[in-house]
Amino acid sequence: MIELLSDSIQDYLKIIYELTQSGETASTSSLARRLGIAPASVTGMVQKLSSIKPALVSYRKHQGVTLTAAGKRAALEVIRHHRLIEAWLVQTLGYSWDEVHDEAEKLEHVLSEDLERRIAVAMGQPDRDPHGEPIPNTDLVMPVDKSVSLSTLESGQETIVRRVHALDARLLRHLEKLGLIPGAHLKILSVSPYDQVMHIHVQGQKEAAMVGPAITNRVFVEILKYKG
Numbered sequence: 253m254i255e256l257l258s259d260s261i262q263d264y265l266k267i268i269y270e271l272t273q274s275g276e277t278a279s280t281s282s283l284a285r286r287l288g289i290a291p292a293s294v295t296g297m298v299q300k301l302s303s304i305k306p307a308l309v310s311y312r313k314h315q316g317v318t319l320t321a322a323g324k325r326a327a328l329e330v331i332r333h334h335r336l337i338e339a340w341l342v343q344t345l346g347y348s349w350d351e352v353h354d355e356a357e358k359l360e361h362v363l364s365e366d367l368e369r370r371i372a373v374a375m376g377q378p379d380r381d382p383h384g385e386p387i388p389n390t391d392l393v394m395p396v397d398k399s400v401s402l403s404t405l406e407s408g409q410e411t412i413v414r415r416v417h418a419l420d421a422r423l424l425r426h427l428e429k430l431g432l433i434p435g436a437h438l439k440i441l442s443v444s445p446y447d448q449v450m451h452i453h454v455q456g457q458k459e460a461a462m463v464g465p466a467i468t469n470r471v472f473v474e475i476l477k478y479k480g
Contacts, residue, residue: 254329259361262330263287264297265308268317269327274417277316325392332388333360333368335381340371342382349382349433350424383424384415384434384472399472403448403465410439411473418470431457432471 254262267286271278280298284291301323302311308323319327337356341347347355363371372378372390379387379395386395399414413436418424427433431454441451441460450468453460 254326254333254361255364257326260297261301261308262326262361264301265319265323265327266330266334268309268319269324269331272318278318279316283317328388328392328394330360331394332392333363335385335387336368336371336375336378337363338381338383339375339378339387343375343378349428350421352382353419353421380415380434382434383418384413385417386415397472399474401469402450402463402471402473403468405440405443405450405473405475407440407442410437410476412437412476413471414474415472416470417472423467423470427467427471430454430461430463430467432463432467437476438473 257265264283264287267283268278271282271286276282280291280294283294283298287294298309298311298317301308306322307320308326310318310320334356337359338349338352341352341355342349369390379389381387386397388394397415402411402413405411413432413434415434416424416427416432418427432438437455439453441453443450447464448468449462449464451460451462
């Protein structure tokens, strides 16, 4: 389906999906911030996407934007392309996890369905990208992810990192330096009640680290041991 949609429309659908899945409202202002364009341009586009047949979004002024069934399917196809490409670049071409986003942003729009299938088969049908984000399956269903934000944990809990939600290359390099990558085991040593700064120990690291909400809100974990 997405081969019939412009790159710009694909970007809109993907961002609307990402915003609504993270619990945010896909307002014209939030879309404008993500896309780096004027709110008036966003309004014009979402009105267009709500009026075409089949409609890709549902839009009401002051109530935000939501995807229709057709829009969600198209968004998931773009996301599948993006995350498969990231996995392929790391696994096959030796890219690091902080280098792949911009490349995938370009290639996601031109990836043919045949090449998508071949890449997926060659990699053994991966279900997560290099950042641990789930990859929609061939039926364009997003796998269930039960990870929780590291920021919600308490002192004494032990966890394993499942995914990292970050686009900034410098932040990804910093997280890798701290050992906060998918698969890493860590223990919460203490949590400040005043600024939510965490004192954590990551398995394999010589020293414990202090991390604040700018990091803990972007790292998602599976709890291995509850407090107590």
